[in-house]
Amino acid sequence: MRRAERLIRVTQRLLDHPNDAVSLSDLADETGSAKSSLSEDVAIIRRVLTAHGSGVIDTLAGASGGVRFRPRVPEPVRMAFAKRMAERLADPSRLLPGGFLYMSDVLGDPDVLEITGRLFAEPFYDSGVNVVVTMETKGIPLAVAAARCLHVPVVIVRREHRVTDGAALSVHYVSGSERRIQTMSISTRAMPSDARALIVDDFMRAGATVKAVRGLLAEFHAQVVGTAVFVATDQPREKLVDRYLALFRLGTLEEGKRIEVRPAEFLWREGGTPSTAHANEEVIAHE
Amino acid sequence: MRRAERLIRVTQRLLDHPNDAVSLSDLADETGSAKSSLSEDVAIIRRVLTAHGSGVIDTLAGASGGVRFRPRVPEPVRMAFAKRMAERLADPSRLLPGGFLYMSDVLGDPDVLEITGRLFAEPFYDSGVNVVVTMETKGIPLAVAAARCLHVPVVIVRREHRVTDGAALSVHYVSGSERRIQTMSISTRAMPSDARALIVDDFMRAGATVKAVRGLLAEFHAQVVGTAVFVATDQPREKLVDRYLALFRLGTLEEGKRIEVRPAEFLWREGGTPSTAHANEEVIAHE
Numbered sequence: 001m002r003r004a005e006r007l008i009r010v011t012q013r014l015l016d017h018p019n020d021a022v023s024l025s026d027l028a029d030e031t032g033s034a035k036s037s038l039s040e041d042v043a044i045i046r047r048v049l050t051a052h053g054s055g056v057i058d059t060l061a062g063a064s065g066g067v068r069f070r071p072r073v074p075e076p077v078r079m080a081f082a083k084r085m086a087e088r089l090a091d092p093s094r095l096l097p098g099g100f101l102y103m104s105d106v107l108g109d110p111d112v113l114e115i116t117g118r119l120f121a122e123p124f125y126d127s128g129v130n131v132v133v134t135m136e137t138k139g140i141p142l143a144v145a146a147a148r149c150l151h152v153p154v155v156i157v158r159r160e161h162r163v164t165d166g167a168a169l170s171v172h173y174v175s176g177s178e179r180r181i182q183t184m185s186i187s188t189r190a191m192p193s194d195a196r197a198l199i200v201d202d203f204m205r206a207g208a209t210v211k212a213v214r215g216l217l218a219e220f221h222a223q224v225v226g227t228a229v230f231v232a233t234d235q236p237r238e239k240l241v242d243r244y245l246a247l248f249r250l251g252t253l254e255e256g257k258r259i260e261v262r263p264a265e266f267l268w269r270e271g272g273t274p275s276t277a278h279a280n281e282e283v284i285a286h287e
Numbered sequence: 288m289r290r291a292e293r294l295i296r297v298t299q300r301l302l303d304h305p306n307d308a309v310s311l312s313d314l315a316d317e318t319g320s321a322k323s324s325l326s327e328d329v330a331i332i333r334r335v336l337t338a339h340g341s342g343v344i345d346t347l348a349g350a351s352g353g354v355r356f357r358p359r360v361p362e363p364v365r366m367a368f369a370k371r372m373a374e375r376l377a378d379p380s381r382l383l384p385g386g387f388l389y390m391s392d393v394l395g396d397p398d399v400l401e402i403t404g405r406l407f408a409e410p411f412y413d414s415g416v417n418v419v420v421t422m423e424t425k426g427i428p429l430a431v432a433a434a435r436c437l438h439v440p441v442v443i444v445r446r447e448h449r450v451t452d453g454a455a456l457s458v459h460y461v462s463g464s465e466r467r468i469q470t471m472s473i474s475t476r477a478m479p480s481d482a483r484a485l486i487v488d489d490f491m492r493a494g495a496t497v498k499a500v501r502g503l504l505a506e507f508h509a510q511v512v513g514t515a516v517f518v519a520t521d522q523p524r525e526k527l528v529d530r531y532l533a534l535f536r537l538g539t540l541e542e543g544k545r546i547e548v549r550p551a552e553f554l555w556r557e558g559g560t561p562s563t564a565h566a567n568e569e570v571i572a573h574e
Binding site for chain 2 (some may be wrong): 002003005007009011012015016017044045047048052054096097098100101102103104105108109110114115116136137138140141144145147148151152153154155158163165166174187189190203210287
């Protein structure tokens, strides 16, 4: 196979399997090329993708000599996304009775899912995460998008324990918005053993749901490596959970007043360059 | 930019945005290359991806001269997936009380989602589909995966109409497994106008849920371009809906008996070559 063709095949193989080790020996067999040529190809691909900011290629140690692609969001894309999304969410017609914000359209948008999945995954590539956990329903697409980048399964916390879930572990909790005792459960069989979980949700007010999910995960002896939410409210200031990644902050919603939506500093800063390092320090859970 | 680098950038741009038109003029600006050189690059990429079976690149007519990548599943991958998954689903420990099959682990598996998303999308690329619709909860990851390939939004049908959905359209239906009247609703704002919907679900027995979703979509004056389910049961033989794609067929579940799971013929055939054309004819809804 000629170099041009090989570069395309290797790029495709890496991009189609984010955060999954690709064996150079397998690629050598498949393309009928020497491993040394493939190593050169990978070096070129790494340089191009790094320069573009769309991801990082790591070379993995070990007998098989694999490589791995980890998707990221180029800075200009991140900034444009943050600005446009903040404007989109601040549309006054999104205000719902009871001080809620309509987001269902945004949470199903394929471009939003693609970028958010990468932004959620990015700080956690080195955390040893092996499962993304989300409470049904609206956050599931975000969780699936993040789990795709991390190449880990997604596990859905259910409000009701249904027959098709098989055996399940349940906890009770007091929901923040409805102020009543509710149940949540996870199918025992769906959880990996020695789970290291990233919790994903679309919206966080006080954090009661995330806190309850953490409690449920503790019953599985799972480690929580982090929590990522699409929107977190300014109020209450003190959340029930610490250390979480929120892409957008939402001011208090009041009829007739402007909806204030602010992107996280690592996404967009007035006149400054956002830094992802900033986000990483704050959101990785303590061991 | 040198050809090698350009090939990588263009491959990445296409693969990162499945079924989305990429403008050659934009790529020319971005890479500082002539459109004619990019056209040659695209021709090489097309040849490599087509030969590998991992997708098709179309050139779109019009002033902007765009190109578009549509992911597919290479035949060996499709066959290996079908065989392995049939075995995995036939594990006797999956049998649940009441004749249900445990699938939650499979439905959150990132490799299963990647392949299934492509298999679900493939017959519908030319259908004009502009939304993927799924009933909460377990089918949502499959729907997200298919919607990613098709580059369309995913809309979730809810069992309860919640405040965060805003205005919603609801219908009643009799659920197949629980034999009682239930409600399902869709947020009106989440549905595109002139919707052409692909319905996705994880499991179909009689088809009552899918039939109800079709009824609900009719209230939106939406066209249903097709229905794709992961597993459909053999019994009842006569479903409440016609023309649907099912990746796997499930025999009657009985305690102590072998679980029979058969891949669809277009995925895997004993001693024969599966044909996707076969699937397409059967599952595309009539106009």
